[in-house]
Amino acid sequence: QVQLVESGGGLVQAGGSLRLSCVVSGHPFTFSRYSLGWFRQAPGKEREFVAAIDVSGARPKYATSVKGRFSISRNKAKNTVYLQMISLDPEDAAVYSCAARTALNPTPMAVDYEYWGQGAQVTVSS
Secondary structure (H helix, E strand, C coil): EEEEECCCCEEEEECCCCCEEEEEEEEECCCCCCCCEEEEEEECCCEEEEEECCCCEEEEECCCCCCCCCCEEEHHCEEEEEEEEEECCCCCEEEEEEECCCCCCCCCEEEEEEEECEEEEEECCC
């Protein structure tokens, strides 16, 4: 079984920055077997893809709405995936969840991910 725990959410003013972290663990577990993604869901809206990264960390993918503002990365030594967010807009406010997929490459489809974290709230004030 694989567990994911997010941290780093909070309240930020529009234009501000936040960095989300997601620690991935399990028994047995090999961090490099999993491609990782971030998704978000705002109240009354469908869950949407934000960003994802392959097992090597060399090929990140982003939703059009966050490209150029958000950056996904992974740290093998810490079994952690990060989402650095800058120039935040009230439209970015949502619960952000990380997800893991037992595959070399990620997809933007939530249904393709087997393991999920509980989520971290991001609130952006205008």
